[in-house]
Structure formats: structure tokens, C-alpha cells
Amino acid sequence: MLERSKQSIESARDAAAFFKKRAAIEEEYAHAVRKLAKQHGSQYSMHEARAGSYGENWKNILSAQENLSENHFRFATKLTQISDDIAVNVRDAERSRRSSREMGQRFEKGLVDAESNTERARLRFDLAAEDLERVHLVKQGDTTRAADMSIGHAASKRTLGMSFSKGGLFKSKNPQQILRHEEEFTMKKKSAHEVLRSEADAAQMLRQEYFHQHLPQIIRALKDTISELDTGLQFQLVRFAFLFESIILGDGIIINPLNENASTKGLRDAAADINNVSDFKDFIQSYELAQGQEYKSPSRLNPYDESTLSSLFYQTMLSGPSSQTARAVANTPADALVPHNTARPIFGEDLVKQLMRDGVDVPPILEICADAIERVGIQNTGIYRLSGTTSRVQNLKAKFDADWSAVNLMSDEALSDINIVAGCLKLWFRELPEPLLTYDLYPAFIEAAKIENEYLRQIRLHEQVNELPDANYATLRFLMGHLDRVRACEGVNQMSAHNLAIVFGPTLLSAPPDQIQSDVGKNGGPVQLQDMNYQCMAIETILTKYRDIFVD
Structure with missing residues (x-):
């Protein structure tokens, strides 16, 4: 947690430095x-420039530049x-992290010291x-063993190298003295045991x-610090994005005002309003009056067309949707589109296991x-609605199960009857152990499909699509x-x-088997039949809004 909080602090500090430099x-x-x-x-007025x-309009263009500069001054602020x-959040996070670390070290040191005292x-x-x-x-008369013995952990700390008979602790001690020593050492052992119990x-x-109160509190404080800093940084990034969009939009409005009655001209309007022919004529007339002489302008074949000079035309190179039915891969050899893998069955197999296996x-x-x-x-006509011959569909299914990488349709x-291929694909979806949109999400998809407002229904279905497992999401996206x-x-068609x-509605979105068997609708029919309209509505909305959900 300390390392993670350090990463968040460094990330926020780097972002703060970036925005500071960007502001400059x-x-x-x-x-x-x-x-x-x-x-x-x-x-401009001091030079011999055009009037x-x-x-x-040149002054209008310069004025627009000043407005742009004011816009960017506000952006810099x-x-x-x-x-x-962000810098304030970083300082607060560093202070909180330092406090948590010191607190943790203090409690940890206290526990280590207590364990050392116990030892x-x-x-x-x-x-x-x-x-x-x-x-x-000694009391039992075994003085030699008493002198040479070592007990427990103390063996490595304390031993007597000679027997009592050669001058040990109890040499020449009478029974009364040995009894007093026994009582003394018994009290000493009892006292040491009480101290050990107290320390333990x-x-x-x-x-x-430490483990049930202090450590969880420290971890929670670090987690709160990380969450607060990360959330604050994300908010500032969103704020930056909004401000950046605003500055770009503001620049665009200055360059080309949306309101035709705007008080100032945009750059495009100002440039388009320049009338070179009129300016030239005004100059000739003014010059003629100023010089007091008559000047005849030379003969010209064609003057410039004023309407052409006062308008801007734009062309687009965007091409509309192709009317051809073949995709860009139509010229690609079919073998190149077939992945190579070992032969394994695919019908009736779990989707995630299939993808991971292959x-x-x-x-x-x-x-x-x-x-x-x-x-x-x-x-x-009627592709997917018309079914191919059952026996030929089953034959194609067997080929896929035998070795899908060897199938070249x-x-x-x-391929002589494309409905066989479509029927085989529909059969694969039907035989999945669980529908593509999963049993767990079935109630949510149905409730979303019941929403009458089209836009809100799209939003709710989009949310449920995002809840799908990765394998199901990728498959649904490709299918749609x-x-x-x-x-x-x-x-x-x-x-x-x-x-x-x-x-595809009832195939991709189906109720759990236990619900189909047990639940009975208001009209006495199975829930599967009641929900069929909503199953189709869910798939139709996802398909209709395919680009909004999966592309854009």
C-alpha cells in the first residue's frame, strides 16, 4: 500500500508539473x-497599405487574434x-502517507519490543x-549429572563444566541448606514464570x-489516501479535457461565429468579404481626385468575378457506403481467413473454454x-430465415467438429446452398451450453428491452452488453x-x-431452464413465450445501434 500510494503521488506530481508547464x-x-x-x-494605418x-476586414482579423489570445489567457489561468x-492533493497525500508509515512503524516496533521482552x-x-x-x-545424590546437565534453550547459554564433587555450587552442603536452595530456586522459577506469563x-x-485494530486502520487510511488522490487526479484530467474542448470550441466560434448576427466577424467571413475589384476601383477614383488628372485604365479582357471572390466553396472526398455486397476481403483467398489449429469439437462446448483452448x-x-x-x-432472399437441409447441416457440423481448421467453405x-452455412452457424449458437447473453444477465436484458423510450432503452442495453464476459462480448460484437x-x-435480401x-433473439437471449419450467405468466403460458417479444426487441435495438454500442 505504501508503494502504491507512492506511485499515485508520483503520477499526480508529474501531472501537476505538466499542467504548470502547459499553462506557461x-x-x-x-x-x-x-x-x-x-x-x-x-x-497598419502608418504604412502605405491598402484601405x-x-x-x-484586416483589422477584423487582427481583432479576432486578440480575442483568441484572451481566450488562451483564460485557459492558462x-x-x-x-x-x-493537484499539488495540494499531492501534499495532503504525502502528509497522510508519512503519518500512516510512521504510525505503522511505531506500532510494529512496539510489538517487536514486546516479543523481545517475552523471549x-x-x-x-x-x-x-x-x-x-x-x-x-543434588538432593537425589546425582551430583555428577547435576554438574554436567544442560536444559532447553539455556543449554547454549549456561553449562557447568565440572562436577559438584570437584568444587561445585553445592559442595559440603547439608540437607537443610539444600532444602533452602530448593525453596529459593522454586520461588525464583515461580517468579520467572509469572514474569513470562505477564510479558507473553x-x-x-x-x-x-496491531493485527485487528492498528494495521487495518493504517491500511484503510492508505487506501483512502490512494482513492482520494486517484479520484482527484482523474477529476482534474476530466476538467482539463472539458476546458480543452471549451478552448477549442471558443477558438472555433471566434474564427467562425455560429450566429449570423454576431457583433464581430469571423476569420472566414472577414477574408471572404474582401472585395478586391471594389477596392481597386475606389483606389483609382481616389488617386484620380488626389492627383487632379484623368487616368484611363487599360483595357482588360475580363474582370474578376465578384461573386466568385466573395464566396468559398468546399469539396469533400468522403465516399458514401458502398452499394456492393462483397466486403474488402472479397479478393482475399478463403484459406487466408481460416485460422489453423488442431482438431477439437466446437458444438455444445463452453464458449470461454473454446476460445482459450484454440x-x-x-x-x-x-x-x-x-x-x-x-x-x-x-x-x-431470406438469408438466416430460410433453413438448409437438415442432413447437410448436420454433415457440415460434423466437419467442424472433426477439424474446424480444415473446413474451407x-x-x-x-456453398451450393448458402442456407446450409447459415443454418450451421445458427445451430452452433443454439447448442452453446449457455446463451451468448448469459442466464445471469437475462432479467436485466429483458427489463431494459421493456423500456419504451428508444434512447433510454439503448442506454440500458448498452450497459448490460458491457457487463458480458470478455469472450461473450467479443463474439456478440463480431456477430452484430x-x-x-x-x-x-x-x-x-x-x-x-x-x-x-x-x-436470433430467442437463441442469443434465453431464460434459464428452471425459470422456463417453473414460472407461469399472467395468461397461463410459459415465461419464455411472454418474453419472446422483448428478446427480439433487445437484439433488434443492439443491432440497430450497433455502431453506437460497439464502434463509436
Whole structure:
């Protein structure tokens, strides 16, 4: 947690430095633009420059530059505020992190000291117990063993290298003295045991407080610090994005005001309003009056067309949607679109396991069948609505299960009836152990589909789509992209989004089996039948809003 908080602090500090430098750049830019515009504005009348519509509109252009500079001055001020706010959050986070670290170190040191005190008390108890044991051995007459013995951990700390008979502790002691020593060492052992118990209890209490109270509080404080700093940084980034959008929008409005009755002209209008022909005529007339002579202008074949000079025309190179039914991959060999992998069954297998097993992001059968349909069958009337021969569908299914990487639909006999390919793909979806939109999300999808407001229904369905597991999301996205291209040819194949939703709705979005068997609707029918309209509505909305949900 300390390392994670350090990363957040460094990230925020870096962002604060960036915004501070960016503010300086914006302020320098705004100052330079304003200075340049004012300089040229004040000097223009002093030079022998053009007057008329050009002079007037040139001043408008310079005035627009000054407005742009003011816009960027405000942006620089906002960036400085963002930098200062992040810096304050960084200081608070550093202070909180330092406090948590010091508190943790203090409590940890207290616990370590308590454990050390317990260990020292245990050593003293071991020594006292060893002394008492020696007395007992002497009392029993075993002085040699008493002199040479070592007990417990104290063995490495304390031993007597010679026997009592050679001058030990109890040499020439009578029984009464040995009894007094026994009582003395018994009290010493008892006292050491009480101290050990006290130290152990104190250490245990500190341990409980540390792991159950102090440490969770420290971790929670660090987590709060991280969350506050990360959230604050994200807010400032969003604020920066909004301000950046605003400055760009403000610049755009200055350059080209949206209101035709705006008090100031935009750059484009100012440039377009320059009338070179009129200015030239005014100059000739003024010059003629000023010189008091008559000047005849030379003969010209064609004057410049005023309407052409006062208007701007734009052309777009954007191309509309292609009317061709084949995709860009139509010229790609079919073999290149077929992934190579080992032969494993794919029908009736769990989707996630399939993708993980084969190392792909999208089920290969979906890519292969969709590619074949888009190549040769996308214009077929009733594609997906019409079913192929059952035996031939089962035959194609067996080929996929045997080795999907060896299936080449562009050379397979199934291509003679593209409905067989479509039927095989629909069968694969039907035989999934769990529908593509999952049993867990079924109630949420149905409730979203019941919303009458189209935009709100799209939002709620979009939220549920984002809740899908990664494998299901990627598969649904690929399928919806394919169906979107199919419905683009609705004028030929008669398969609108509504018709495709009727085909795929109950397959992709199905109620759990226990709910189908147990629940009974208001009219006495199974819930599956009652929900069918909403199943189709959910799929139709997702397909219709495919680009809003998956692309844009």
C-alpha cells in the first residue's frame, strides 16, 4: 500500500508539473499573439497599405487574434488552477502517507519490543528451571549429572563444566541448606514464570491490537489516501479535457461565429468579404481626385468575378457506403481467413473454454461462416430465415467438429446452398451450453428491452452488453457487425433488423431452464413465450445501434 500510494503521488506530481508547464506555454502563446496583433493593428494605418474592404476586414482579423489570445489567457489561468489543486492533493497525500508509515512503524516496533521482552523472560525462566532441576538432582545424590546437565534453550547459554564433587555450587552442603536452595530456586522459577506469563500476555494483547485494530486502520487510511488522490487526479484530467474542448470550441466560434448576427466577424467571413475589384476601383477614383488628372485604365479582357471572390466553396472526398455486397476481403483467398489449429469439437462446448483452448478471440466457426455468407450469400432472399437441409447441416457440423481448421467453405459443397452455412452457424449458437447473453444477465436484458423510450432503452442495453464476459462480448460484437452488413442489403435480401432479431433473439437471449419450467405468466403460458417479444426487441435495438454500442 505504501508503494502504491507512492506511485499515485508520483503520477499526480508529474501531472501537476505538466499542467504548470502547459499553462506557461499557453500564457506565452497568448501574450505573443496579443502583442503581435496589437503591433500590426497600430502600425497598419502608418504604412502605405491598402484601405477599403481589405483594411476594414484586416483589422477584423487582427481583432479576432486578440480575442483568441484572451481566450488562451483564460485557459492558462485554468491550467494553473488545475496544477495548484493537484499539488495540494499531492501534499495532503504525502502528509497522510508519512503519518500512516510512521504510525505503522511505531506500532510494529512496539510489538517487536514486546516479543523481545517475552523471549528474554522465557530465557530467564529456562535458567531458573535449570537451577531448580540441578538442586533436585543434588538432593537425589546425582551430583555428577547435576554438574554436567544442560536444559532447553539455556543449554547454549549456561553449562557447568565440572562436577559438584570437584568444587561445585553445592559442595559440603547439608540437607537443610539444600532444602533452602530448593525453596529459593522454586520461588525464583515461580517468579520467572509469572514474569513470562505477564510479558507473553502483554505481547499477545499488542499483537491482537496491531493485527485487528492498528494495521487495518493504517491500511484503510492508505487506501483512502490512494482513492482520494486517484479520484482527484482523474477529476482534474476530466476538467482539463472539458476546458480543452471549451478552448477549442471558443477558438472555433471566434474564427467562425455560429450566429449570423454576431457583433464581430469571423476569420472566414472577414477574408471572404474582401472585395478586391471594389477596392481597386475606389483606389483609382481616389488617386484620380488626389492627383487632379484623368487616368484611363487599360483595357482588360475580363474582370474578376465578384461573386466568385466573395464566396468559398468546399469539396469533400468522403465516399458514401458502398452499394456492393462483397466486403474488402472479397479478393482475399478463403484459406487466408481460416485460422489453423488442431482438431477439437466446437458444438455444445463452453464458449470461454473454446476460445482459450484454440487461442482465439472470436469463435472460428463464426468467422468462417460469416465470411462465406458475406462473400456469396449476403444478397440471398431470406438469408438466416430460410433453413438448409437438415442432413447437410448436420454433415457440415460434423466437419467442424472433426477439424474446424480444415473446413474451407469456399470449396465445400455446402456453398451450393448458402442456407446450409447459415443454418450451421445458427445451430452452433443454439447448442452453446449457455446463451451468448448469459442466464445471469437475462432479467436485466429483458427489463431494459421493456423500456419504451428508444434512447433510454439503448442506454440500458448498452450497459448490460458491457457487463458480458470478455469472450461473450467479443463474439456478440463480431456477430452484430456481420448482421449489420447483412441488413445493409435489406433491399435485396429482405432481411431487416427486425427480421434478423426474430431469428436470433430467442437463441442469443434465453431464460434459464428452471425459470422456463417453473414460472407461469399472467395468461397461463410459459415465461419464455411472454418474453419472446422483448428478446427480439433487445437484439433488434443492439443491432440497430450497433455502431453506437460497439464502434463509436
